[in-house]
Amino acid sequence: MANATAMRHRAGLIAPHPWHHDPIVVVAEDPNVLIRRVQQGDQAAFGDLYDSIAPAVFGAVTRVLRDPAMSEEVTQEVFVELWRTADRFDPGRASVATWAVTIARRRAVDRVRREQSQRNRIGELARQPANEPADTADDVVASLDAERVERALQQLPDEQQTVLRLAFLDGHAHATIAELLDLPLGTVKGRVRGGLKRMRAVMGDER
Amino acid sequence: MNREELDDMITLAVLGELSDTELAALDEALAADPAARAELDAQLAAAATMQIAAAETPPPALKASVLDAIADIAGAQVRPTGADDPPATPRGPVASSGTAAPVVSLDGRRRRIGQLVLAAAAAIVFVVGGVMIAGDRGGGPSSFDAVATAPDAELRTLAGTLPGSLRVIHSAEQGAIVVDGADLPAVAGNETYQLWLVAPGGAVRSAGLFRPAADGRVMERFDGLDPTGFTIAVTLEPAGGSDQPTLPIIAST
Numbered sequence: 001m002a003n004a005t006a007m008r009h010r011a012g013l014i015a016p017h018p019w020h021h022d023p024i025v026v027v028a029e030d031p032n033v034l035i036r037r038v039q040q041g042d043q044a045a046f047g048d049l050y051d052s053i054a055p056a057v058f059g060a061v062t063r064v065l066r067d068p069a070m071s072e073e074v075t076q077e078v079f080v081e082l083w084r085t086a087d088r089f090d091p092g093r094a095s096v097a098t099w100a101v102t103i104a105r106r107r108a109v110d111r112v113r114r115e116q117s118q119r120n121r122i123g124e125l126a127r128q129p130a131n132e133p134a135d136t137a138d139d140v141v142a143s144l145d146a147e148r149v150e151r152a153l154q155q156l157p158d159e160q161q162t163v164l165r166l167a168f169l170d171g172h173a174h175a176t177i178a179e180l181l182d183l184p185l186g187t188v189k190g191r192v193r194g195g196l197k198r199m200r201a202v203m204g205d206e207r
Numbered sequence: 208m209n210r211e212e213l214d215d216m217i218t219l220a221v222l223g224e225l226s227d228t229e230l231a232a233l234d235e236a237l238a239a240d241p242a243a244r245a246e247l248d249a250q251l252a253a254a255a256t257m258q259i260a261a262a263e264t265p266p267p268a269l270k271a272s273v274l275d276a277i278a279d280i281a282g283a284q285v286r287p288t289g290a291d292d293p294p295a296t297p298r299g300p301v302a303s304s305g306t307a308a309p310v311v312s313l314d315g316r317r318r319r320i321g322q323l324v325l326a327a328a329a330a331i332v333f334v335v336g337g338v339m340i341a342g343d344r345g346g347g348p349s350s351f352d353a354v355a356t357a358p359d360a361e362l363r364t365l366a367g368t369l370p371g372s373l374r375v376i377h378s379a380e381q382g383a384i385v386v387d388g389a390d391l392p393a394v395a396g397n398e399t400y401q402l403w404l405v406a407p408g409g410a411v412r413s414a415g416l417f418r419p420a421a422d423g424r425v426m427e428r429f430d431g432l433d434p435t436g437f438t439i440a441v442t443l444e445p446a447g448g449s450d451q452p453t454l455p456i457i458a459s460t
Contacts, residue, residue: 030409037409043277043456044405044438050270055262056255062263064223072269079273083280093248098255105258106223145260152255167222168257174222189218196221196253203256 031096035143038086044081054079057104063171064108072109080102109173113198154204160195208236213243215443221250235275278368281455303387318440354378354385363439367458371423373441375402378434386417388425396416396441402429403446403452404437405459416448 031052037045057078062071081103089099153161166177178188208216216233219225237244297415356361357378365373372388378382386402394400402414415429440459442452 026406040406041454042279042409043274043454044459045409045442046277046458047438050273054265054270054273056259057264058265058269059261060258063258063261072266075269076276078272080280081278081364083277088323093262094242094251095255097251097259101258102221102223103249103254105254106225113213145256149257149260163259168254169261173224174219185285186215189215192222193214193218193250196250199253199257200249203253 031100032091035086035089035091038083039089049082049096050079053100056097057100060101060104060171061108063169064105065171070111071108074107075104081107082146095194097206105171110173112173148203152199155202156195156198160191160198163188163191164195164199208232213240216241216248217247219234220247221254234447273367275368278455278457282368282457304418348381351385351426352427354381354383356398357381361435363460365439365441365458365460367441367456368439369458375439377432379435379436380435382431382433384414384429384432384434386425386427386437388417388419388427391419391425392423393421397446399444399446399448400425401442401448401452403440403442403456404432404434404442406437412451413450415449416444 029048029052031049034045035053038049054075058071059073061074061078062068065071065074078100081101089096113134131182153164156164162181163177166180167174168174172180174185174188174192177183178185181188211238213233216225216236217227220230220233221347233247250272271335291305353378359380360376362374362376362379370392373386373391374386376385376387384402389414392399399416399418401416403415404412406412412430415427416433417425417427419425438460440452440456442449442454444453
């Protein structure tokens with residue numbers, strides 16, 4: 001897709017950050033530990049937290065928005081929100097990364113609603129292949145997690161796999177997916193629900 | 208809300224498509240239904256696993272921009288939540304403040320980042336060339352030079368809301384830190400800048416106090432310290448310094 005290609009080119013053009021000359025090697029700390037310091041107002045800990053979760057947040061936002069500049073703005077909004085609401089984070093219910101990515105997707109979806117009419121977006125998407133596998137493989141940070149997720153997705157029935165890819169790897173809202181696949185809204189939601197349930201079972205089996 | 212409606216709401220929450228009002232209604236419904244709440248949390252975790260696996264590295268400059276925005280907020284309210292927010296209640300992974308977060312214009316930040324880039328580049332020349340810059344106060348040229356030219360000398364640039372440029376060079380061999388600042392704001396007679404070493408676990412130790420000269424420059428050496436692995440931070444404190452940093456942190460590595 002054009003946007004993904006643009007992202008790759010853009011990434012290649014970004015000069016190495018000058019602070020990379022800094023000889024200190026920062027080892028990423030566990031975000032679930034850092035959050036406790038962030039909850040006390042520790043900005044340095046928030047910087048470390050940023051290092052550990054920014055790729056997940058930026059990835060989630062970019063997938064929905066596709067526009068690099070807008071994705072940067074929304075990523076910043078998300079981190080401001082994480083800072084402001086850190087003391088409401090409940091570690092008993094989610095990991096820090098899940099919390100952050102959940103807020104990231106929500107804020108990105110909000111931005112799409114504000115910035116663009118659904119009709120325009122569908123018009124743009126209609127020019128793209130509807131249900132090809134996610135084209136983000138070259139963009140993603142290579143990781144064992146990505147392989148594990150891909151293996152799990154491939155074990156799902158095609159109809160669930162397609163909807164999950166469109167929702168969470170391509171960043172589409174359920175109404176857009178319904179339009180693209182010519183399905184009722186309720187069917188899309190059912191497939192998201194069923195697909196996530198099956199993902200949990202498959203990934204649980206792998207452990 | 209019947210079962211089907213609740214299932215729909217949960218799925219829309221996972222998709223990030225509920226409004227603040229709808230989220231509040233869902234939170235209320237889930238408070239009385241632990242099984243449904245567990246279902247939401249499980250779906251969120253599964254969806255997040257996919258999204259986390261497809262992470263993308265953000266542009267490097269974004270971090271400074273985010274930390275600047277946080278520092279601005281912290282400077283205004285010290286604590287992460289505003290005084291006008293409702294009492295803090297753990298609300299789980301979906302909930303948020305619902306209020307629009309103030310976001311600092313990226314354009315301004317980009318300009319500032321450009322200045323920091325220049326400052327950092329200048330600092331690298333300073334160390335690589337082993338050039339001596341005579342200090343205005345404290346130490347003495349040879350004592351600064353000993354740190355800057357030590358075989359294990361390390362340079363770190365501090366960034367934050369503090370205007371001007373600030374960097375430190377430290378050497379474990381010398382057991383010393385040299386603070387090198389330019390264009391720093393003057394402090395009032397009853398105030399001082401204080402340098403802190405923050406351990407990865409959060410323990411904080413004062414490294415010393417410094418005040419810029421009339422021209423905004425600082426060059427000071429602090430001995431008996433090895434900040435390797437520590438975050439270095441600066442706060443504004445009452446004259447004489449404090450035992451613990453007074454937030455906000457105005458610059459840090």
